[in-house]
Amino acid sequence: MSLRGFYLLPHPPIAIPEVGKGEEEKISATGGSFHVIGEEIAKKAPDTIILVTPHGVMFQDAIAISYENEIYGDLKNFRVPNVKMKLKINKELTTKIYEIAYSEGIPVIMATNSLLNKYDQSVTLDHGAMVPLYFINKHYSNYKFVHITYAALSDIDLYKFGIAIRRAVEELNENAVLIASGDLSHRLKEEGPYGYNPYGEKFDKEFLDNLAKGDVKTVLSIDKETVCEAGECGRRSTVTLLGALEGKKFNGDLLSYEGTFGVGYGIMKFNVLSEDEPKLGELEELRKSQYERKNKQSDPYVRLARESLTTYLTTRRKLREIPEYVPNEMKNMQRGVFVSLKKHGDLRGCIGTIFPATDNVAKEIIRNAVEAGINDPRFYEVEEEELLDIDFSVDVLTEPEVATREDLNPKEYGVIVRCMGKTGLLLPDLEGVNTVEEQLSIALEKGNIDQEDEYTIQRFQVIRHKES
Incomplete structure (x- = not known):
């Protein structure tokens, strides 16, 4: 057996009648599509449902797989504590996914109550899991569960984790389906949770259009500004799902898409069409070429910042000479400078000076790039292998x-x-x-x-x- 179904499902609590109290009618297409998926899963009758969510207990540097006998959750945070569910975890499959991922060098942890108690947390069903399952359970409930919370890892790591999921299912001869839980842009309307941003509509259209075509490379190549400005939470779940489709030619069937409340709710099922050439190698080459391009930036400000931190992390020595590509304006001007690091769109370090602390802007950048990487008290020190996934920006005050x-x-x-x-x-x-x-x-x-x-x-x- 293998994975027999692949689905992208949103998680709007308002779609649940007990929460929506009539407001769910404004996204009736979403509710209707949920039921279509529930009926389809019931026909497939999987022994296990595997779900990747953005809203479980999340670790910054490792994918968390819930590992207890059972997992419980309710919607008391949405004022309906009576909407609750308890599911039996498929511990054998959970263990196998963990073992394969760990052996491939993918950062992953078993999230047990004993571990999470250290952070005043526990193994719990989050709304990212409960909302899709609420509708599925109306049609089918005879399944075990695997609960996964993604982390802010590279696309390659998430994609490889998807490969690990499929391998685990195949090795154990499981009958399973995989759900990527995630909403799309949260910035489709001014009255939405994060206001309006034109990148929101742009992201949703590009993301869904390319998923429908089965174009993995283009999905993973959507520019970072669009992704960051869109304010979404479903992309990383979907990248994991795409990894589970490695070596398959597929397309996506978009059942519905609504943005009524300023958040994009897309429901898509994926159809495996045939075998195909693996894409992992091509994706890894794409990542390397992007990194090489960053190292040869035409903007000398960010190029110098990257070179400064890279030099320090690789040699443990600070850059002593100003490189030849640095123009005179950077050598002759004194200004305060902030250097910011972002990893997968999230802040990874930022240090700066309001007033100049060195002889010129170039030296200010050299100094503050290293400080942002190793001495920002909000973060642990940047490691050399992270540089592939970090974007630099320089603000001259x-x-x-x-x-x-x-x-x-x-x-x-x-x-x-x-x-x-x-x-x-x-x-x-x-x-x-x-x-x-x-x-x-x-x-x-x-x-x-x-x-x-x-x-x-x-x-x-x-x-x-x-x-x-």
């Missing part, structure tokens, strides 16, 4: 000027707050910071300044350099 609240605009100006020797700074145009109040609140918190204290405000602008 203008001279700060005294300002009032009325002078601020979080999209255009950064802010510096000061009080009794304490300082808090926030860069401009940051994701999720849309109002002056939000900007000041975060800056005050960073400076450990109470909002009731008397503090001064300065504003500044930045020239932002990003890797293309």
